[in-house]
Amino acid sequence: MFVVAPMPSASAQSASAAACLGELRGRDLLSSADLSADQTHALLGLASALKQGQLRVDLSGKVLGLIFLKASTRTRVSFSVAMGRLGGQVIDLDPSVTQVGRGEPVADTARVLSRFVDALAIRTFEQREVDEYAHWASIPVINALTDLEHPCQALADYLTLQEAFGELEGLTLSYVGDGNNVAHSLMLCGALLGVNVRVGCPPDFAPDDGILQRARSLAAAQGARVEVVHDPVAAVRGAQALYTDVWASMGKEEEKEAREQAFAGWCLNEDLLAEADPRAIVLHCLPAYRGLEISAGLIEGGASRVFDQAENRLHAQQALLAALLGGV
Ligand code: CP
Numbered sequence: 366m367f368v369v370a371p372m373p374s375a376s377a378q379s380a381s382a383a384a385c386l387g388e389l390r391g392r393d394l395l396s397s398a399d400l401s402a403d404q405t406h407a408l409l410g411l412a413s414a415l416k417q418g419q420l421r422v423d424l425s426g427k428v429l430g431l432i433f434l435k436a437s438t439r440t441r442v443s444f445s446v447a448m449g450r451l452g453g454q455v456i457d458l459d460p461s462v463t464q465v466g467r468g469e470p471v472a473d474t475a476r477v478l479s480r481f482v483d484a485l486a487i488r489t490f491e492q493r494e495v496d497e498y499a500h501w502a503s504i505p506v507i508n509a510l511t512d513l514e515h516p517c518q519a520l521a522d523y524l525t526l527q528e529a530f531g532e533l534e535g536l537t538l539s540y541v542g543d544g545n546n547v548a549h550s551l552m553l554c555g556a557l558l559g560v561n562v563r564v565g566c567p568p569d570f571a572p573d574d575g576i577l578q579r580a581r582s583l584a585a586a587q588g589a590r591v592e593v594v595h596d597p598v599a600a601v602r603g604a605q606a607l608y609t610d611v612w613a614s615m616g617k618e619e620e621k622e623a624r625e626q627a628f629a630g631w632c633l634n635e636d637l638l639a640e641a642d643p644r645a646i647v648l649h650c651l652p653a654y655r656g657l658e659i660s661a662g663l664i665e666g667g668a669s670r671v672f673d674q675a676e677n678r679l680h681a682q683q684a685l686l687a688a689l690l691g692g693v
């Protein structure tokens with residue numbers, strides 16, 4: 366249930382945002398492309414309102430289950446704190462102490478958990494697995510990171526960009542590094558928001574072609590562009606946001622050294638920042654390897670919004686939980 370604090374005036378825009386949020390009740394978030402452009406804007410607006418204390422949401426009695434098969438600090442803690450702040454609860458369904466880790470079928474786990482909890486946030490390897498949970502569960506399933514996507518991260522990232530520049534449409538975000546899960550969700554979510562997304566990567570580490578085509582078609586509808594280039598300077602030139610992530614994602618640890626060689630010359634550093642828009646901000650989803658994909662100076666420097674971005678995981682996920690569980 367939403368408890369709306371008195372607002373100065375209820376504009377037509379806020380009524381349409383409320384309608385967009387209402388459409389999300391009971392839905393899954395498996396991919397950034399599960400949301401429409403209007404729904405994505407509405408979630409960012411709700412996140413911002415919650416952050417500024419303009420709105421209160423009551424999810425008392427609601428329970429979110431976490432099934433994480435990979436390590437996590439930010440996602441695990443921000444979901445837990447988000448539910449706590451909204452009056453709900455979290456249960457950590459740690460695979461090592463539940464039957465999940467012993468191989469109980471997803472079809473059974475999803476149907477049983479649907480009788481106990483109100484939503485599931487799942488972090489795993491294959492996208493197919495979260496899709497399967499969503500197929501069998503009768504409650505919302507949230508992708509808390511797969512090898513293919515990280516949609517919750519992208520919401521926090523664009524909230525951070527919106528806070529820095531006010532309007533998102535027409536901005537350029539340059540992602541420099543591995544064409545991975547984080548890059549994929551940035552491409553799709555950015556496309557929906559009318560942000561030009563430029564991915565710079567070595568040719569062997571390009572984003573998934575299906576995601577690229579999808580992002581391009583979503584971007585075209587918003588008058589934006591999604592590009593892939595193989596030169597770091599061309600990637601960042603004139604951009605308003607520079608973003609990078611680890612070169613070896615979870616599950617690819619054995620490729621770490623080979624990737625460090627393949628990515629030589631791709632460190633997001635002061636030289637690349639000098640090629641960007643003078644107002645450019647620096648983003649990283651964290652955790653980061655300083656001196657590899659990003660220089661220590663950039664993370665700690667004046668353009669960095671990395672820790673605001675991490676905080677925004679909390680606000681974006683409060684908005685997401687409110688929409689999926691609360692209704693408007
Ligand atoms: N950015 C992010 O998802 O961090 P965690 O792996 O710590 O959750």
Ligand code: NVA
Nearest residue numbers: 545547610614615651
């Ligand atoms: N691409 C990274 C993101 C971690 C938040 C990984 O999947 O490990």
